[in-house]
Amino acid sequence: MKSIYNEILQAIAKEEKLLAVLIDPDNTKAESLASFMLKLNTSIATHIFVGGSTVEKGETEKLVKALKKLSDLPIVIFPGDISQITNHADALLFLSLISGRNPEYLIGKHVASISKLRNTNLEVIPTGYLLIENGKETAVQRVSGTEPLKRREVQVIKDTAKAGEFLGMKLIYLEAGSGATHPIESNIISEVKQQIQVPLIVGGGIRSKEALDAAYASGADMVVIGTAFEEDDTFFNKLKRD
């Protein structure tokens, strides 16, 4: 069976860089979705992430079904809550917010999600999720009631990522928060990358081709961009596939 995780590993082995476009069901207008997806499909995007910190019940499934008709890219649920889990996607990032100390976001919601996931076809990918401070309060911080890790405390960030890997997490995700003022800094990306063997995802506040390339150059295997495309989908024109 096709494994999205194995495909990620294979792409990284070939030194390919991955780009996930984050689509938040709350910020998506049905009437502009088709034209948005036309642009996305001719860009260098490799994955579609679907999720948000607060999404109305049923909206994620509706959006995933629509996206399935509009793109062949893998659709990965990036859930803010259990209600966003839908079998119609290809995979689920099983996120544990290891930068925080709220048991609900470390293990509680995971236990509560099992009745939904037990018989699922979704590929469940355990992911260590680290929120890093970016200059303003983010939705993740607000919703989870946790503090982000301090930008200057690089050793703590590295140790947290490594602990996630030792716990068996298959991806490490450095998150500055959607719409972040400062994306994750290059030195943090490169130092974390040196610590871990599993793929490194970086997201939050990346709004230009230069910032994307800088994240890749620092060691991000996959970059996640949402807000920049939401605000101006002509950004896809700068990221066209050859």
Ligand code: 1GP
């Ligand atoms: C948020 O990392 C993602 O969870 C993407 O952030 O919306 O700022 O691109 P942006």
